[in-house]
Amino acid sequence: MSPEELGIPGPVAVIGSGLIGTSVALSLRRVGVDVLLSDTDPQSLDVAVAAGAGRAIGPDDQPSVVVVAVPPRHTGQVLAEASSRWPAATLTDVTSVKQTVLDEAVALGADPHRLVGGHPMAGREVSGAAAALANLMDDRLWVITPLPESGVEHVRRVHRVASACGAVPVEMGMAEHDAAVALVSHTPQVLASALAGQLRESSPDSVGIAGQGLRDMTRIAASNVDLWTDILAANSAPVAEILDRLAASLGRAADSLRAVAAGSTESVAGIESLLSAGVEGQRLIPGKHGAAPSAYREILVQVADRPGELGRLFTAAAEADVNLEDVRIEHVLGRPSGLVGLFVRPDAGERLIGALQERSFDVRG
Amino acid sequence: MSPEELGIPGPVAVIGSGLIGTSVALSLRRVGVDVLLSDTDPQSLDVAVAAGAGRAIGPDDQPSVVVVAVPPRHTGQVLAEASSRWPAATLTDVTSVKQTVLDEAVALGADPHRLVGGHPMAGREVSGAAAALANLMDDRLWVITPLPESGVEHVRRVHRVASACGAVPVEMGMAEHDAAVALVSHTPQVLASALAGQLRESSPDSVGIAGQGLRDMTRIAASNVDLWTDILAANSAPVAEILDRLAASLGRAADSLRAVAAGSTESVAGIESLLSAGVEGQRLIPGKHGAAPSAYREILVQVADRPGELGRLFTAAAEADVNLEDVRIEHVLGRPSGLVGLFVRPDAGERLIGALQERSFDVRG
Numbered sequence: 242m243s244p245e246e247l248g249i250p251g252p253v254a255v256i257g258s259g260l261i262g263t264s265v266a267l268s269l270r271r272v273g274v275d276v277l278l279s280d281t282d283p284q285s286l287d288v289a290v291a292a293g294a295g296r297a298i299g300p301d302d303q304p305s306v307v308v309v310a311v312p313p314r315h316t317g318q319v320l321a322e323a324s325s326r327w328p329a330a331t332l333t334d335v336t337s338v339k340q341t342v343l344d345e346a347v348a349l350g351a352d353p354h355r356l357v358g359g360h361p362m363a364g365r366e367v368s369g370a371a372a373a374l375a376n377l378m379d380d381r382l383w384v385i386t387p388l389p390e391s392g393v394e395h396v397r398r399v400h401r402v403a404s405a406c407g408a409v410p411v412e413m414g415m416a417e418h419d420a421a422v423a424l425v426s427h428t429p430q431v432l433a434s435a436l437a438g439q440l441r442e443s444s445p446d447s448v449g450i451a452g453q454g455l456r457d458m459t460r461i462a463a464s465n466v467d468l469w470t471d472i473l474a475a476n477s478a479p480v481a482e483i484l485d486r487l488a489a490s491l492g493r494a495a496d497s498l499r500a501v502a503a504g505s506t507e508s509v510a511g512i513e514s515l516l517s518a519g520v521e522g523q524r525l526i527p528g529k530h531g532a533a534p535s536a537y538r539e540i541l542v543q544v545a546d547r548p549g550e551l552g553r554l555f556t557a558a559a560e561a562d563v564n565l566e567d568v569r570i571e572h573v574l575g576r577p578s579g580l581v582g583l584f585v586r587p588d589a590g591e592r593l594i595g596a597l598q599e600r601s602f603d604v605r606g
Numbered sequence: 607m608s609p610e611e612l613g614i615p616g617p618v619a620v621i622g623s624g625l626i627g628t629s630v631a632l633s634l635r636r637v638g639v640d641v642l643l644s645d646t647d648p649q650s651l652d653v654a655v656a657a658g659a660g661r662a663i664g665p666d667d668q669p670s671v672v673v674v675a676v677p678p679r680h681t682g683q684v685l686a687e688a689s690s691r692w693p694a695a696t697l698t699d700v701t702s703v704k705q706t707v708l709d710e711a712v713a714l715g716a717d718p719h720r721l722v723g724g725h726p727m728a729g730r731e732v733s734g735a736a737a738a739l740a741n742l743m744d745d746r747l748w749v750i751t752p753l754p755e756s757g758v759e760h761v762r763r764v765h766r767v768a769s770a771c772g773a774v775p776v777e778m779g780m781a782e783h784d785a786a787v788a789l790v791s792h793t794p795q796v797l798a799s800a801l802a803g804q805l806r807e808s809s810p811d812s813v814g815i816a817g818q819g820l821r822d823m824t825r826i827a828a829s830n831v832d833l834w835t836d837i838l839a840a841n842s843a844p845v846a847e848i849l850d851r852l853a854a855s856l857g858r859a860a861d862s863l864r865a866v867a868a869g870s871t872e873s874v875a876g877i878e879s880l881l882s883a884g885v886e887g888q889r890l891i892p893g894k895h896g897a898a899p900s901a902y903r904e905i906l907v908q909v910a911d912r913p914g915e916l917g918r919l920f921t922a923a924a925e926a927d928v929n930l931e932d933v934r935i936e937h938v939l940g941r942p943s944g945l946v947g948l949f950v951r952p953d954a955g956e957r958l959i960g961a962l963q964e965r966s967f968d969v970r971g
Contacts, residue, residue: 362815374970376908382815413811421812424804425820432801433823434884435855439789439848441887446778447786448890450727450747455790456891457822458798462884470878477863483804484860488853490800495849498842513835519799519827522806525813526821543741549924551933556921559914568916568933605739 248401251305252277254298254330256319258289261335261361262310263373266294268406271375277302288370303327306398309334312468313475317345324351331395333359333402337422338475339386339415353390357399358415360384360422361408368465376407383408386415423479430461430469431484437462490515537566537584540593541605544581554581554602561596563589580605613766616670617642619663619695621684623654626700626726627675628738631659633771636740642667653735668692671763674699677833678840682710689716696760698724698767702787703840704751704780718755722764723780725749726773733830741772748773751780788844795826795834796849802827855880902931902949905958906970909946919946919967926961928954945970
């Protein structure tokens with residue numbers, strides 16, 4: 242598709258050559274868009290240019306769209322500067338917080354008519370231009386948050402940029418977006434960090450008996466501290482509100498448990514209702530392709546830990562013409578085998594079990 | 607191996623034909639041990655017997671070891687009854703909480719010399735005798751918690767039962783075990799439930815933008831409410847203590863965030879230190895086979911969602927003679943493709959990437 246067919250009437254400037262900026266630039270280059278790059282760090286800019294993400298922006302370049310991809314605390318300032326430097330350009334950003342960042346941009350002089358917020362829901366555990374990928378945005382949601390003043394044509398252009406990057410654009414209000422990410426992303430990050438932090442005071446033996454549950458619940462605690470400090474600071478009010486509710490809920494659970502320890506049998510109800518609410522809430526999370534997670538059946542297989550075994554397993558599934566919806570692998574300390582969970586549509590379960598048993602796999606049910 | 611070679615001098619009674627009891631029984635039958643079964647529900651007992659888990663215990667049977675596998679709130683009582691009914695037998699249990707349960711057993715008359723606590727670290731999301739598996743305990747840690755009064759020979763017998771079931775016995779103190787599971791298992795359960803519970807009050811659009819982080823952090827919230835109410839009640843004091851610390855930590859984070867929202871830049875330090883503590887704590891969790899999780903490199907591959915693609919991927923890894931240490935699959939709403947993360951030893955990373963690219967896989971780095 243040519244840039245004209247994409248509906249983007251001229252070059253796109255990407256300000257900031259970090260992971261997200263360079264990935265956006267690479268994905269736009271992939272569909273033939275003329276991409277102009279800029280970064281305060283000449284080395285990052287060089288890496289991005291060398292990777293084929295575009296060319297360094299010159300004084301006479303006139304981008305039709307400017308994508309600001311700098312850390313949240315600089316985004317408002319950079320949007321305001323871009324607004325005055327390119328008075329006709331559509332302005333957007335990629336920060337994971339919208340209200341405070343866009344408010345700041347407007348307060349600093351950005352033209353609200355041309356400003357449209359954006360948040361591609363993509364990332365990696367590593368950062369920097371060198372980690373950028375042309376397909377990082379593929380199939381990802383890209384939330385677009387227009388301001389009340391945003392012009393329709395500018396909103397449309399940001400949609401087109403998101404689509405050109407391979408992402409799926411979704412429009413939301415700024416406050417709605419910030420409350421949503423506070424709940425589904427920012428608060429879980431704080432929770433994971435707080436839980437993982439508790440492990441520092443325990444013995445290695447204790448941590449040694451940890452199962453998959455603890456691993457799942459602390460994985461994101463390994464994230465970049467500077468970036469997340471920035472994100473949480475920018476979305477501080479909505480996150481604080483949810484953290485307060487959670488702290489109160491944990492405090493009530495602790496009170497119920499202490500009452501149980503002291504012999505109160507009726508206090509068990511408090512624990513029960515917290516757990517039941519969790520079961521209900523968990524069901525609301527969409528699974529793959531929006532299907533409910535419970536729509537799949539899990540088949541467990543014990544697999545020897547040597548090259549080829551997983552290949553043999555998945556080839557067997559393919560030969561039985563069974564599509565695997567999801568896979569999880571569970572390992573056990575000290576023994577060379579793993580338990581593999583294969584998620585399939587319920588009607589394919591028996592066919593898969595039969596095919597695996599025929600090939601002498603140790604199917605556990 | 608014969609029962610004599612296993613060092614178990616006579617039949618093993620398993621009281622309770624639920625998931626764990628029946629699985630223990632099946633795994634003992636697998637190595638030729640004579641297993642005697644009992645359950646207050648005749649239907650569960652029938653299912654276990656029909657599955658080949660053993661025979662119904664008779665009035666004249668004299669087990670050498672009794673494994674009590676009933677819900678935590680009945681375990682003390684059943685251990686005490688077993689102690690008086692079979693005055694020479696070694697007594698053990700499989701509950702996930704040790705101090706309160708074993709204290710209760712002794713208070714009700716169980717002989718502490720013959721009593722040795724146990725906790726096999728295995729389970730499934732489903733329950734009941736019909737869900738039992740002969741290899742559920744294979745390669746799992748089985749924590750053994752002797753009482754101060756436990757006789758050496760009785761401790762040794764419980765070790766042998768655990769090994770005969772295919773598990774890896776590990777000895778710990780009762781309080782140490784309870785504090786450890788409070789931290790690595792029971793508190794994470796409460797946390798996951800509390801977080802998932804918050805989702806009930808949000809809009810479907812908000813939950814719709816949830817990524818892998820929220821999914822990981824709420825997966826265990828789907829667990830069985832009755833069983834977990836029981837477990838938490840039995841380990842109430844240690845769990846309450848950690849929940850209080852966590853609630854305080856979340857409250858402090860909320861305070862810092864509110865101060866940041868009000869313009870205090872120095873309050874950012876509070877957020878930063880919480881996140882840094884999380885990074886440190888997360889590193890303490892052992893990975894597969896006790897290796898540090900960071901010991902592996904993750905290679906990301908975009909894979910089409912159709913039968914055979916995963917097989918082709920894993921076969922390619924095997925042909926390159928690369929052992930996959932772990933695998934994770936990430937799905938994206940609305941598009942038929944998945945991102946597969948392959949974890950390999952760092953020295954195998956480049957070889958795997960080369961092999962995958964040669965076979966036209968979309969390697970993302």
